[in-house]
Amino acid sequence: MEPILQVENLTKQYPDFKLDQVSFSIPRGTIMGLIGENGAGKSTTINAILELIRKDEGIVTFWGQDLSSNPKQIKEDIGVVFDGINFYETLTPAKVGKISAAAYKQWDEAFYHSYLKKFQLSPDKEIKTFSKGMKMKLCIAVALSHKPKLLILDEATSGLDPIMRDDMLDVFLDFVQDENHSILMSSHITTDLEKVADYITFIHEGKVLFCKAKDELRYNYGIIRCGAALFEQIDKSEVLAYRKCDYQWDVLVADKEQARRKHKTAVVDDASIDDILLLYVKGEQV
Numbered sequence: 590m591e592p593i594l595q596v597e598n599l600t601k602q603y604p605d606f607k608l609d610q611v612s613f614s615i616p617r618g619t620i621m622g623l624i625g626e627n628g629a630g631k632s633t634t635i636n637a638i639l640e641l642i643r644k645d646e647g648i649v650t651f652w653g654q655d656l657s658s659n660p661k662q663i664k665e666d667i668g669v670v671f672d673g674i675n676f677y678e679t680l681t682p683a684k685v686g687k688i689s690a691a692a693y694k695q696w697d698e699a700f701y702h703s704y705l706k707k708f709q710l711s712p713d714k715e716i717k718t719f720s721k722g723m724k725m726k727l728c729i730a731v732a733l734s735h736k737p738k739l740l741i742l743d744e745a746t747s748g749l750d751p752i753m754r755d756d757m758l759d760v761f762l763d764f765v766q767d768e769n770h771s772i773l774m775s776s777h778i779t780t781d782l783e784k785v786a787d788y789i790t791f792i793h794e795g796k797v798l799f800c801k802a803k804d805e806l807r808y809n810y811g812i813i814r815c816g817a818a819l820f821e822q823i824d825k826s827e828v829l830a831y832r833k834c835d836y837q838w839d840v841l842v843a844d845k846e847q848a849r850r851k852h853k854t855a856v857v858d859d860a861s862i863d864d865i866l867l868l869y870v871k872g873e874q875v
């Protein structure tokens with residue numbers, strides 16, 4: 590079965606930045622987390638996938654089809670939420686529902702109102718009275734209510750408090766219970782991705798550094814904490830990245846159990862997604 594979204598060699602050149610041959614795919618029923626430092630190219634990737642900006646090279650297919658081959662249906666099947674999307678401030682959620690019902694043939698008004706209730710958004714209050722988090726929740730309710738099969742979320746949970754974020758992660762997990770649904774979500778809140786993502790794509794300076802199953806990162810990756818003498822002994826072909834902090838070396842490896850067997854005196858910690866990101870971005874690669 591073809592993936593819901595396949596991205597091959599996506600390239601976009603800006604005067605001071607190049608998104609360089611980005612490739613990944615999202616299998617059905619899964620959540621893909623997109624991570625990377627500020628300016629790494631996450632939003633450029635999402636904008637190019639959605640054809641909001643023109644790509645220079647590369648192939649993007651949804652359900653095996655190019656967006657231009659069936660734009661109306663494919664757009665109906667994709668729910669999009671960006672940090673900073675704003676509705677007209679004088680609209681109310683009820684009016685947004687009416688407008689969306691006219692725009693989407695799959696619009697489900699009852700479903701929309703059940704989300705407004707779940708997210709504690711009054712249908713009749715003007716949007717200008719909403720906080721940033723409330724506006725974000727409204728965007729997510731709209732995106733879910735036209736019954737998409739793919740959700741694309743660019744920093745969509747960053748304005749939410751930890752309790753609401755946790756509820757929202759449950760909504761996302763529910764969404765992918767249907768094997769025909771998937772989510773692509775970029776986030777700086779890597780603990781959220783640790784909770785829900787099945788795969789992680791790490792973009793660094795416009796290039797994909799890796800695209801891996803989250804469990805592979807969680808169960809296999811580790812950080813050796815050691816002094817200079819032990820660092821010299823480590824086989825550098827096993828080192829993904831390293832960083833010197835005062836008198837200690839932090840060394841990222843892809844097989845922590847092997848490192849524990851080989852270096853019995855060293856401390857080998859589990860690596861969180863934040864640790865991995867930090868070592869790749871701030872550390873050095875062999």
Ligand SMILES: Nc1ncnc2c1ncn2[C@@H]1O[C@H](COP(=O)(O)OP(=O)(O)OP(=O)(O)O)[C@@H](O)[C@H]1O
Pocket residue numbers: 603604605606625626627628629630631632633634
């Ligand atoms: N329209 C544009 N014209 C020129 N350069 C741009 C344009 N849009 C983005 N860039 C550059 O592309 C690079 C990547 O930006 P992008 O917004 O994709 O990063 P990001 O990973 O989403 O960052 P953040 O986490 O801060 O949102 C940045 O250097 C940015 O300045």
